Amino acid sequence: PKPAYLFVDNGKAELRDATRLWGKSTYETEDTLESEHGGAKVISIGPAGEKLSLISCIITQRGSAAGRSGLGAVMGSKKLKAVAVRGEGKVPVADIAAVEKLRKEYLSIINQAPARNGLHNFGTCSHTDASAHSGDSPVKNWGGVGVVELPDVSGLSKEIFNANVTNRHGCWHCPVACRGSLKEGVGEYKYPAGTKRVEYETAAAFGAMCLNNNAEAIIMASHICNYYGIDTISAGTVIAFAMELYEHGIITKKDTGDIDLKWGNYKAMVAMTEKLARREGLGDVLADGVKKAAERIGKGAGEFAVHIGGQELGLHDPKGDFPGFAGQPTSAKNMMDAAPGRHTGGFGPSHFGWLAINAAGLCLHINTMVDGTKYAADFLAAVTGWQRSVGEILKCGERIENIRHLFNLREGDNPLERKVHGRITGQPPQTEGPLAGVTADLLEQVYWNLGALDWDRVTAKPSRKKLLELGLNDIAEELWPPQINKA
Numbered sequence: 252p253k254p255a256y257l258f259v260d261n262g263k264a265e266l267r268d269a270t271r272l273w274g275k276s277t278y279e280t281e282d283t284l285e286s287e288h289g290g291a292k293v294i295s296i297g298p299a300g301e302k303l304s305l306i307s308c309i310i311t312q313r314g315s316a317a318g319r320s321g322l323g324a325v326m327g328s329k330k331l332k333a334v335a336v337r338g339e340g341k342v343p344v345a346d347i348a349a350v351e352k353l354r355k356e357y358l359s360i361i362n363q364a365p366a367r368n369g370l371h372n373f374g375t376c377s378h379t380d381a382s383a384h385s386g387d388s389p390v391k392n393w394g395g396v397g398v399v400e401l402p403d404v405s406g407l408s409k410e411i412f413n414a415n416v417t418n419r420h421g422c423w424h425c426p427v428a429c430r431g432s433l434k435e436g437v438g439e440y441k442y443p444a445g446t447k448r449v450e451y452e453t454a455a456a457f458g459a460m461c462l463n464n465n466a467e468a469i470i471m472a473s474h475i476c477n478y479y480g481i482d483t484i485s486a487g488t489v490i491a492f493a494m495e496l497y498e499h500g501i502i503t504k505k506d507t508g509d510i511d512l513k514w515g516n517y518k519a520m521v522a523m524t525e526k527l528a529r530r531e532g533l534g535d536v537l538a539d540g541v542k543k544a545a546e547r548i549g550k551g552a553g554e555f556a557v558h559i560g561g562q563e564l565g566l567h568d569p570k571g572d573f574p575g576f577a578g579q580p581t582s583a584k585n586m587m588d589a590a591p592g593r594h595t596g597g598f599g600p601s602h603f604g605w606l607a608i609n610a611a612g613l614c615l616h617i618n619t620m621v622d623g624t625k626y627a628a629d630f631l632a633a634v635t636g637w638q639r640s641v642g643e644i645l646k647c648g649e650r651i652e653n654i655r656h657l658f659n660l661r662e663g664d665n666p667l668e669r670k671v672h673g674r675i676t677g678q679p680p681q682t683e684g685p686l687a688g689v690t691a692d693l694l695e696q697v698y699w700n701l702g703a704l705d706w707d708r709v710t711a712k713p714s715r716k717k718l719l720e721l722g723l724n725d726i727a728e729e730l731w732p733p734q735i736n737k738a
């Protein structure tokens with residue numbers, strides 16, 4: 252098929268020819284369609300998605316990404332370059348007075364929340380330096396210790412990441428406005444004006460993971476990823492993986508195209524990011540993530556490929572017990588989540604609320620400042636007229652968790668059979684630094700959660716009783732046909 256984009260204009264949808272946009276960056280695509288369809292909002296893929304990179308993503312506003320799981324390649328495989336939406340309709344609201352009242356109440360809570368100002372002023376990258384040393388960030392392709400191998404993190408401070416910020420903004424009408432845009436790069440890297448301030452995950456992927464202390468290089472790598480439409484978590488991780496292969500002589504300058512891919516060589520990191528985004532040379536080998544790259548390279552490269560089910564992990568080390576993760580079975584989450592490694596994924600009852608909040612289109616940052624599930628229930632009732640208790644909202648989250656999981660099971664992916672790299676769980680444990688001696692008890696977490704979810708401990712199948720309780724009767728019939736209907 253010919254490349255196309257989907258234009259939705261006041262509810263009328265039409266596929267239009269996108270041949271002239273094919274090969275263009277996400278920035279150019281968005282600018283072109285916005286100017287052609289005044290007032291339209293645009294999501295698009297870049298050349299990485301067109302070339303079916305399994306770590307490609309969908310971008311809007313030059314840096315907001317549907318980043319994980321290779322969604323760019325899904326659009327690319329359908330030759331769908333972009334979606335542009337324009338509309339003047341009003342959102343119907345069931346009880347406008349109730350919405351106004353709730354808005355005032357929650358605004359007051361959010362504006363007083365301790366996290367609010369930090370997020371507004373410095374963004375999520377504010378703790379990049381601290382995380383590199385606390386054990387929160389994985390270091391050196393998950394195999395290093397920040398305080399030992401990256402002792403100087405002064406280049407990763409919130410002041411440095413924010414030095415070039417020109418304006419702070421956010422999602423529509425958000426009182427936090429946690430994003431920032433930068434002035435044009437005038438130093439070693441000439442990224443364009445409007446490049447987005449990096450988020451924590453990007454900073455950790457191209458920072459501690461690559462033993463890099465140069466923020467400008469991280470901003471440039473992030474800009475390249477946004478421009479070509481690549482997920483920064485996976486891109487930084489696959490570059491760190493390649494650096495480790497280079498250290499061990501599994502790849503050499505012959506493979507890298509003369510790039511000296513040593514740990515901490517930020518110039519090499521940026522150069523390889525561009526190759527990866529364009530699928531050139533070794534970049535073509537790396538462009539589908541660490542699992543595929545290890546299979547292509549061979550020579551024992553798989554030993555250094557840290558992923559779960561083929562996806563690179565979000566950059567909070569599950570061995571730690573960090574704010575926001577306290578009490579949560581995070582390493583089990585990484586393994587058992589239907590899209591493993593998603594920063595916002597979940598596994599087990601402690602994540603039902605997160606899943607429901609995600610599905611409601613609400614923000615997980617705001618969720619940390621208010622009672623998120625109640626917030627979702629309150630606004631759902633006021634906006635739609637559906638009265639749902641907090642318990643019912645959590646039940647929605649449980650239903651979502653089951654449906655995501657059931658999709659994977661149907662496709663033959665039993666998460667209990669996924670291999671988890673020892674560096675993720677600490678097997679063997681690190682011998683120095685904040686995580687010295689720590690091994691996450693993955694099995695205990697997994698089995699506890701399987702019991703709580705009422706999923707089988709071998710097949711991972713949800714019980715018939717659970718499926719019926721969640722109203723998933725059709726799936727219950729399919730999964731437990733009458734002759735084996737014993738649960």
Ligand code: SF4
Nearest residue numbers: 421422425427429614
């Ligand atoms: S809704 Fe969330 S992500 Fe968006 S600007 Fe507000 S705090 Fe940031």
